[in-house]
Amino acid sequence: MNILIIGCGNLGSVLANEFDRNGHDVSVVDENPDRIHLLHEDFDGLFVTGIAMDMDVLRDAGVESCDAVAVVTSDDNLNITVSQIVKKFFGVENVITRITNSYRENAFKNKFGLKTICQTNISANTIYSAIIGGGDNINIANNSNFMIDSIKVDDKYVGRAISALPLKDGASLFGIKRKSGKVLIYDLMSNIEVESGDTALYIREG
Known part of the structure; x- marks a missing residue:
């Protein structure tokens, strides 16, 4: 095509x-x-x-x-x-x-x-299912297998935009999970700031 x-x-x-x-x-x-x-x-x-x-x-x-x-x-x-x-x-x-x-x-x-x-909607539902289901390995698209890595954010990033978080090789920043359990999806235009206790969610091909 x-x-x-x-x-x-x-x-x-x-x-x-x-x-x-x-x-x-x-x-x-x-x-x-x-x-x-x-x-x-x-x-x-x-x-x-x-x-x-x-x-x-x-x-x-x-x-x-x-x-x-x-x-x-x-x-x-x-x-x-x-x-x-x-x-x-x-x-x-x-x-x-x-x-x-x-x-x-x-x-x-x-x-x-x-x-x-x-x-x-798709991202939120996918992450919610992965977190609640207790596993990191999820199928997002046909014939595509992806992993979600959860990493606690260092407090030195508190108050900074989530775009400042370090990238991981072969992975993309997907969102932030707050201490409350709320998940915020990362977007290039977003101005979401890191809070203490946040967990960064990265997505990579499995």
């Missing part, structure tokens, strides 16, 4: 790497050129730097010949706008739109007729 991915953050880069690894033709659009480094060194697809709402940028990324588009930036409004452009102007039927605000998912789905995926 010819896949176009809009947004190369944590989610977009994982998708791009996975599709590329499985032999699909992949193009990625992101306005931040540095995010190309989130892709594997052997990534064989196309990375286009530019604003996703720009139709010329979409054309450069091959939207006119793609089979499916995943619009997965951290900005809900941008995702909806780009999804509509891709569907209405370029005639792509298979468009998946990421929605981060779980309270608006149904409204967007009903109003705009989009296929939406709310990562917050």
Whole structure:
């Protein structure tokens, strides 16, 4: 398949790497050129730097010949706008739109007729099941096996944004679990601060 991915953050880069690894033709659009480094060194697809709402940028990324588009930036409004452009102007039927605000998912789905995926709902349910179930090994997607590592956060990070937490090789920061048991999902645009007693949740391929 010819896949176009809009947004190369944590989610977009994982998708791009996975599709590329499985032999699909992949193009990625992101306005931040540095995010190309989130892709594997052997990534064989196309990375286009530019604003996703720009139709010329979409054309450069091959939207006119793609089979499916995943619009997965951290900005809900941008995702909806780009999804509509891709569907209405370029005639792509298979468009998946990421929605981060779980309270608006149904409204967007009903109003705009989009296929939406709310990562917050999926992530929260997945982590909840893993934690309550007492195991770290969980199946998140077909033929994809992932592990969730829980690591207590050093108090030196208290008061700092969770984006300041150290990365682990081969793993992505997935969220924070508070002492109360509440789980907060990490997003590149989030301003969540670390609190004493927090546990960092990292996801990696098992």
